[in-house]
Amino acid sequence: MRRIWIYSVVLIAVSCVEPIAFEVPPAGDQLVVEGYVQSGDGPHKVLLSKAGSIEESDSIVEYPVSGAEIILYEDRVKVGQFIENEAGTYIIEKGLLNTKIGSKYHIEIKTANGHRYQSLQDQLQDVGTITEMRTEFDKRSALTETGETDASVLKVLVDGKMAQGEGVLTRWRFKVTYQAETFPMWHLTINPPYDPLKDPFPCSGYIVTEGPIFSGGLVIKVGECECCDCWADLFEPYPSLSDEAVINGDSYYNMSVGEIPITPAVFAKKAQISVEQMSLSRTAFDFFSIIRSQKENAQSIFQPVSGELKGNMVAASSADFVTGIFYATSISTSTMMIDSTDVPIAIPDATYLTWPCAEIYENATYTQPDTWE
Numbered sequence: 001m002r003r004i005w006i007y008s009v010v011l012i013a014v015s016c017v018e019p020i021a022f023e024v025p026p027a028g029d030q031l032v033v034e035g036y037v038q039s040g041d042g043p044h045k046v047l048l049s050k051a052g053s054i055e056e057s058d059s060i061v062e063y064p065v066s067g068a069e070i071i072l073y074e075d076r077v078k079v080g081q082f083i084e085n086e087a088g089t090y091i092i093e094k095g096l097l098n099t100k101i102g103s104k105y106h107i108e109i110k111t112a113n114g115h116r117y118q119s120l121q122d123q124l125q126d127v128g129t130i131t132e133m134r135t136e137f138d139k140r141s142a143l144t145e146t147g148e149t150d151a152s153v154l155k156v157l158v159d160g161k162m163a164q165g166e167g168v169l170t171r172w173r174f175k176v177t178y179q180a181e182t183f184p185m186w187h188l189t190i191n192p193p194y195d196p197l198k199d200p201f202p203c204s205g206y207i208v209t210e211g212p213i214f215s216g217g218l219v220i221k222v223g224e225c226e227c228c229d230c231w232a233d234l235f236e237p238y239p240s241l242s243d244e245a246v247i248n249g250d251s252y253y254n255m256s257v258g259e260i261p262i263t264p265a266v267f268a269k270k271a272q273i274s275v276e277q278m279s280l281s282r283t284a285f286d287f288f289s290i291i292r293s294q295k296e297n298a299q300s301i302f303q304p305v306s307g308e309l310k311g312n313m314v315a316a317s318s319a320d321f322v323t324g325i326f327y328a329t330s331i332s333t334s335t336m337m338i339d340s341t342d343v344p345i346a347i348p349d350a351t352y353l354t355w356p357c358a359e360i361y362e363n364a365t366y367t368q369p370d371t372w373e
Helices: 002-014 282-297
Strands: 030-038 044-051 062-064 069-074 077-086 089-092 104-110 116-119 129-138 141-144 147-150 153-161 169-181 206-209 218-221 229-235 246-248 251-261 271-280 313-315 321-329 331-338
Touching: 030 104, 030 116, 030 313, 044 069, 044 077, 044 104, 104 321, 116 321, 129 271, 129 331, 153 271, 169 251, 169 282, 251 271, 271 282, 271 321, 282 321, 313 321
Parallel strands: 030 321
Antiparallel strands: 030 044, 044 062, 044 089, 069 077, 069 104, 077 089, 104 116, 116 313, 129 153, 141 147, 153 251, 169 229, 169 271, 206 218, 246 251, 271 331
């Protein structure tokens, strides 16, 4: 999510065709905040980063901001402190703080170099539920340098109930986690002009011992593989919001919340779809709406910038720059498992790879999700 904001900040600065004389803060001087408290006992999270200058790299870089003090307030009373558990990521662990529907929350941030920021209050509202989730095959093709190729996807659709009350605003956050497998025990090191050498990774649980002459040794198992299976995440390209939903009373139908690419890697084993229905205040809804517009229009050079990402963060000093949002949200989560039998076309076998799994697949971990079935 931080990358979306960082991208948006840079986009605002470079999108004008005719140069205009105004000051734009250097990318590295602008603090980027993404944070929320959720309904119930958490966990609650804040991410802090700064955007790297586009001149320093061929791509936009994010730099985590460590050493900050982040205090949480409920109805202007201090109720907790976020603890940094990895660079730029601050957590109030699950079970340490119970939030209340109707209460208003904000944070105050003091960075390691003494700069101060705070968010405006955001009210925690109730949220409805997802009553049904399903997939729908969508046959597509795409043109590549080598000709037309299959680009079919599974669309993910949900039905459900909105929360009661006027002005209910909703976001659906979508993620797919798939199980991947590699074979690091059969890794070879190429050392010309000699034959490839058997070189299993230590995490594979295999080693090379002496074997028959000219065999290059024997690969034998001495332990369990710790890097053969991993779980990788695919995220939504942009937020799905309730202004796109077909609503009848308090019910909505056929809300499209994401797509799953039909690839050998994703469907080699099982995958889990996770959809979170999230309540949003008007401020948070407008913020994510701008993100959605900018992401949807990013591929077209003819589309204007949709709006500046101001969010609800403010700096104590006018000399400091900050963007992002801290919001309160109720979350209702629905999951479902899928595999290749849910796809009405043949899927080729996954590529045989001999590197540790999480080094191959993006957003991967060796920890199986708690909700995995």
